[in-house]
Amino acid sequence: MIEWLKKVSLFDNLNDEQLEHVLRISQKKTFPAGTVLFHEKEMGLTFYVILSGSIKLFTRSANGEEKVLSLANTGESFGELSLLDGRPRSASAQTLEKSTVLELASEQFMNLLQAHFDITRGILTELCRRLRATNEHVNDLTFLDGRTRALKNLIALANRNGRREGNLISIPMALNYDELAQMAGVNKTVLSEVTRELESRGVLHFELGEYRLNLDKLRS
Numbered sequence: 001m002i003e004w005l006k007k008v009s010l011f012d013n014l015n016d017e018q019l020e021h022v023l024r025i026s027q028k029k030t031f032p033a034g035t036v037l038f039h040e041k042e043m044g045l046t047f048y049v050i051l052s053g054s055i056k057l058f059t060r061s062a063n064g065e066e067k068v069l070s071l072a073n074t075g076e077s078f079g080e081l082s083l084l085d086g087r088p089r090s091a092s093a094q095t096l097e098k099s100t101v102l103e104l105a106s107e108q109f110m111n112l113l114q115a116h117f118d119i120t121r122g123i124l125t126e127l128c129r130r131l132r133a134t135n136e137h138v139n140d141l142t143f144l145d146g147r148t149r150a151l152k153n154l155i156a157l158a159n160r161n162g163r164r165e166g167n168l169i170s171i172p173m174a175l176n177y178d179e180l181a182q183m184a185g186v187n188k189t190v191l192s193e194v195t196r197e198l199e200s201r202g203v204l205h206f207e208l209g210e211y212r213l214n215l216d217k218l219r220s
Helices: 017-026 081-085 106-114 117-143 148-161 177-185 188-200 215-219
Strands: 027-031 037-039 046-052 055-061 066-073 090-093 099-105 161-164 168-172 205-209 210-214
Touching: 017 099, 037 046, 046 055, 055 099, 055 148, 066 106, 066 148, 066 177, 081 106, 099 148, 106 117, 117 148, 148 210, 177 188, 188 205, 210 215
Parallel strands: none
Antiparallel strands: 027 099, 037 090, 046 099, 055 066, 055 090, 161 168, 168 210, 205 210
């Protein structure tokens, strides 16, 4: 478990003794795909670190329409906002595949932030990244057409989650077609047109559970 925790960016600067402490104050849990970890507007009591798997963070409109906000993967964390400001959850969280997480209760989480500034700084850095991503997404919705948004979202997922081998990037993909469209802020028809075009050009290739981007053909 110690070696597992060392792969989590928040814990980069902790030694083995400090990581042992993190394990003592947290709970390791495994959930099947489709498990809702918390709902939007609930009071937040727990902070999560993903040891394996992937989690989608999403909201629902009054008529039940879903909007996927982001995808959290192995080594990432989520659920800190409502612990920090004491307000209800701003989104819901659901596993996209079998996922193992560490859970820290609110009090343990706050004590950890007080004791380790590196973790606090990591949390702040992640919150800043999300705010910048939100600002960029608002800008995209305002100024970019649907085709460009869909393409940009696929490239962003590749940059954040992909494994590069030469000019090929493999991106594990637990999101379904609806969820990919929601992230890009387009309807499925637009996403389908973009992916068909990219596949016909050899830029994009879908396989079971992942897709691949060919950078050479993307540049051309």
